[in-house]
Amino acid sequence: AYLDCSQGRPQTTTLLLLTFIAACCPIEEVCASIVRSHRETSQYRVEELQALRWKLFSREEIHAYQSKSMDEMWQHCALRLTDAVQYVVEFAKRIPGFRQLCQNDQIVLLKNGSMEVVLVRMTRAFNTENSTVFFDGKFAGTELFKALACSDLIAAVFDFAHSLCALRLTEQQVALFSALVLINSDRPCLEERGRVERVKKEVELALSHTLHRDNQEGLMNKLYQKVAILKSLCSLHIEKLRWFRQLYPLTVHSLFPPLYKELFASDTDLPLLGIHH
Numbered sequence: 001a002y003l004d005c006s007q008g009r010p011q012t013t014t015l016l017l018l019t020f021i022a023a024c025c026p027i028e029e030v031c032a033s034i035v036r037s038h039r040e041t042s043q044y045r046v047e048e049l050q051a052l053r054w055k056l057f058s059r060e061e062i063h064a065y066q067s068k069s070m071d072e073m074w075q076h077c078a079l080r081l082t083d084a085v086q087y088v089v090e091f092a093k094r095i096p097g098f099r100q101l102c103q104n105d106q107i108v109l110l111k112n113g114s115m116e117v118v119l120v121r122m123t124r125a126f127n128t129e130n131s132t133v134f135f136d137g138k139f140a141g142t143e144l145f146k147a148l149a150c151s152d153l154i155a156a157v158f159d160f161a162h163s164l165c166a167l168r169l170t171e172q173q174v175a176l177f178s179a180l181v182l183i184n185s186d187r188p189c190l191e192e193r194g195r196v197e198r199v200k201k202e203v204e205l206a207l208s209h210t211l212h213r214d215n216q217e218g219l220m221n222k223l224y225q226k227v228a229i230l231k232s233l234c235s236l237h238i239e240k241l242r243w244f245r246q247l248y249p250l251t252v253h254s255l256f257p258p259l260y261k262e263l264f265a266s267d268t269d270l271p272l273l274g275i276h277h
């Protein structure tokens, strides 16, 4: 009788259907598995980063980084970024529903979202009191990155870190926000947008469920505003990379990590992402 809509009682049917769907994969389950995946793939634990937050580079060490050639420092950061991206790939593969997406879409989501998740995760390694970020084992200020000759990108990365830290997200909120950033059904060239949309809805529900439980529903739209800033940051990164590549084509071609090149520097396929079934 419940399923019979002829009596015009859609609200009961909808409620029943929603309950049925929830019963398949209770939202707490989705939350728990994303938070667990985040913890297992976060490269550094928050406790470790907290313990190191006042371990700063000496003037001599900063000078050594500043004296590196531009291509050497770019290569160094590209290496660090590629390390971080590999953990994000592992995180993605453990998000419920991600592995069930077609391979093309998994690659599209990682190509467009991995840098964004790296930047979200970076805020865990950021000390807002002295504007330093965890880099090569200690905490560094913007001046350390001078040799990159892209102070606008660095400043934008630091500003973003400050603005996301200001939201004082819990680890669970960082985990769920990272999953939401990754599972973005608006990415270009998705083949099965509808399926990505369904996975995204699950993640959105998990995040809003957690924010409701934390009594912080207001955070949701603030987080969506951060998504817009992430998008512009990543475009700036790609723009700077194109500029750098014109100056040092050989460095990018033969000295940058292959995964970095495939994710950020070309439209080739991504066999290295290791998401083959």
Ligand SMILES: O=S(=O)(c1ccc(F)cc1)C1(c2ccc(OCc3ccccc3)cc2)CCCC1
Binding pocket: 074, 076, 077, 078, 080, 081, 084, 118, 119, 122, 133, 134, 135, 136, 145, 148, 150, 153, 154, 155, 157, 158, 237
């Ligand atoms: O520690 S980092 O090397 C770092 C670099 C610049 C910065 F301002 C703050 C941190 C790292 C990172 C690497 C490359 C990034 O953008 C792309 C980029 C920027 C500049 C040069 C090359 C690539 C952003 C972040 C943070 C997370 C993983 C590594």
